Amino acid sequence: MNIIENIKTLVIKKPLKLDCGKTINNFPLAYETYGSLNKNKDNAILVFHALTGDQFVTGINPVTKKDGWWSYAVGPNKSIDTNKYFVICANVIGGCMGSFGPSHKNPDTNKIYGTDFPVITINDMVNAQVNLLDHFDIKKLFSVVGGSMGGMQVLQFISNYPDKASTVVPIACTSSHSAQNIAFNELGRQAIASDHNWSDGKYLSNNTLPDKGLSVARMAAHITYLSKKGLQEKFGRKLQERDALKFGFDADFQIESYLRYQGSVFVDRFDANSYLYITRAMDYFDLVKQFDGNLSNAFKKTKAKFFVISFTSDWLYPTQENKDIVIALNAIGADVGFVEIKSDKGHDSFLLDVPDFLKTLKNFLDKSYIER
Amino acid sequence: MKTEYKIIVDLIKEKTRVLDVGCDDGTLMESLKKNKNVDARGIEISKDKVQICVSKGLTVIEGNAELDLKQFPNDSFDYVVLGQTLQAFVNPEIVIKELLRVGKKAIITIPNFGHWKVRLNLLIKGTMPITESLPNDWYNTPNIHMCTIKDFVKFSKIINFKIFKSLAMTNKNISNINNSNLFYKNLFAELGIFLIEK
Numbered sequence: 320m321n322i323i324e325n326i327k328t329l330v331i332k333k334p335l336k337l338d339c340g341k342t343i344n345n346f347p348l349a350y351e352t353y354g355s356l357n358k359n360k361d362n363a364i365l366v367f368h369a370l371t372g373d374q375f376v377t378g379i380n381p382v383t384k385k386d387g388w389w390s391y392a393v394g395p396n397k398s399i400d401t402n403k404y405f406v407i408c409a410n411v412i413g414g415c416m417g418s419f420g421p422s423h424k425n426p427d428t429n430k431i432y433g434t435d436f437p438v439i440t441i442n443d444m445v446n447a448q449v450n451l452l453d454h455f456d457i458k459k460l461f462s463v464v465g466g467s468m469g470g471m472q473v474l475q476f477i478s479n480y481p482d483k484a485s486t487v488v489p490i491a492c493t494s495s496h497s498a499q500n501i502a503f504n505e506l507g508r509q510a511i512a513s514d515h516n517w518s519d520g521k522y523l524s525n526n527t528l529p530d531k532g533l534s535v536a537r538m539a540a541h542i543t544y545l546s547k548k549g550l551q552e553k554f555g556r557k558l559q560e561r562d563a564l565k566f567g568f569d570a571d572f573q574i575e576s577y578l579r580y581q582g583s584v585f586v587d588r589f590d591a592n593s594y595l596y597i598t599r600a601m602d603y604f605d606l607v608k609q610f611d612g613n614l615s616n617a618f619k620k621t622k623a624k625f626f627v628i629s630f631t632s633d634w635l636y637p638t639q640e641n642k643d644i645v646i647a648l649n650a651i652g653a654d655v656g657f658v659e660i661k662s663d664k665g666h667d668s669f670l671l672d673v674p675d676f677l678k679t680l681k682n683f684l685d686k687s688y689i690e691r
Numbered sequence: 692m693k694t695e696y697k698i699i700v701d702l703i704k705e706k707t708r709v710l711d712v713g714c715d716d717g718t719l720m721e722s723l724k725k726n727k728n729v730d731a732r733g734i735e736i737s738k739d740k741v742q743i744c745v746s747k748g749l750t751v752i753e754g755n756a757e758l759d760l761k762q763f764p765n766d767s768f769d770y771v772v773l774g775q776t777l778q779a780f781v782n783p784e785i786v787i788k789e790l791l792r793v794g795k796k797a798i799i800t801i802p803n804f805g806h807w808k809v810r811l812n813l814l815i816k817g818t819m820p821i822t823e824s825l826p827n828d829w830y831n832t833p834n835i836h837m838c839t840i841k842d843f844v845k846f847s848k849i850i851n852f853k854i855f856k857s858l859a860m861t862n863k864n865i866s867n868i869n870n871s872n873l874f875y876k877n878l879f880a881e882l883g884i885f886l887i888e889k
Contacts, residue, residue, distance in 0.1 A: 686748030
């Protein structure tokens with residue numbers, strides 16, 4: 320799979336000290352941009368992607384040939400209007416779309432890193448991505464926006480760089496990864512690790528792929544992105560291309576077939592070790608603890624305008640966890656708006672065609688842009 | 692704009708911090724920003740209304756005054772406004788105390804249940820009053836704690852807050868309420884507007 324030719328890469332020369340203690344330098348950060356940077360360089364939005372996203376936010380992803388992961392929200396005249404804003408998105412470090420990750424070769428040993436890759440954190444991810452601002456000579460972003468793990472990066476970014484964004488939009492996320500979410504991530508990691516082909520992470524050197532394990536991990540995770548109601552309405556107990564139960568273990572039900580399909584297409588585009596590293600980064604995310612139990616302190620230094628969005632049917636990053644961010648901001652008199660969008664589409668709502676969400680996001684950004 | 696909002700705007704000093712509790716579609720907040728250069732924040736329980744406020748560029752959080760005032764520190768606003776919703780709360784005493792904790796001053800408006808039409812309605816018909824400002828039946832009204840202007844004045848003594856200014860709105864006319872005219876204002880005013888302090 321030669322994917323490199325379609326990928327813009329910034330080689331970061333400046334050493335980056337990771338939370339695990341190791342320092343990396345001369346590492347690649349893959350990114351994509353949409354729209355154009357204005358003369359004052361004040362129309363840039365840094366979008367952060369979620370667990371399985373990448374830098375190809377909208378349009379056709381040149382690697383997968385499918386629509387970008389946030390095509391509903393980003394594009395000309397859309398919520399994040401690329402006629403107006405310069406959108407930048409980078410593949411997170413630890414990822415598998417060109418940024419420094421476990422499928423890269425270790426220059427010291429000339430072997431693929433695998434699980435020798437350093438454990439990275441959300442903090443490391445944003446500290447790597449902030450280099451893009453220097454690259455484009457942007458002093459201050461108009462906005463930082465992201466959902467799910469992207470939202471965690473948003474929070475970490477503004478905490479680390481309080482003067483580097485005017486508006487801050489964390490969506491369907493949390494300030495501290497919950498036990499339930501760690502549990503689901505662990506389930507996914509164990510599914511990968513129990514695939515014989517995983518070989519302690521050395522599968523690329525062995526020319527094998529732990530695709531069964533990765534696919535199960537994706538199937539389990541995919542359920543958590545939906546809602547009970549959404550699943551029931553879409554699939555119910557409908558059978559898959561058959562009139563009656565077959566009394567076997569093939570996919571009798573449409574939901575089974577759907578999940579198997581989701582698992583199978585995922586392994587074509589995602590690296591199993593990246594899945595381990597990125598889920599680990601999410602689990603380690605605890606902005607509350609970083610600030611000694613007081614989340615407000617994470618935002619004390621910023622004058623940015625916040626807008627927090629959650630979804631009614633999101634049980635993975637429920638409204639209350641999003642509201643905790645709002646509460647912490649109100650406790651220090653920060654400028655924060657909040658809305659819970661009604662949707663049956665679960666955690667995935669932020670990625671899908673949810674008109675109330677798309678409209679609200681657009682209104683917030685466009686109004687803030689005029690008043691900035 | 693509603694007369695009620697004009698009066699509230701007049702009561703608020705320039706360049707202050709204001710929290711509008713139950714800010715509806717943000718009309719009052721917009722006017723406060725425009726006319727008084729106020730740093731305005733809102734809380735609104737309806738998702739649709741919050742979205743309207745966002746489309747106007749207002750800073751609003753979706754929430755419920757009884758649950759969500761807690762998150763604001765003491766004296767974090769110069770004024771907290773509560774327009775015609777005190778009667779809808781389970782515990783108006785706690786709400787008033789919260790308003791005065793969060794705000795240095797509070798502006799509360801109440802639909803006057805002592806208005807002669809309301810009294811007459813009950814007296815003649817013998818059923819729960821339905822008027823322009825109180826359009827619901829007893830079984831579907833959100834207003835569970837109706838009071839009169841006189842009740843509110845009395846309440847200030849019971850739970851110990853100061854009424855700094857009290858105004859009566861009658862047919863869009865505004866007048867001051869004082870001890871000597873309380874009986875008449877309580878009979879003829881549709882709305883009471885109070886600026887209160889701890």
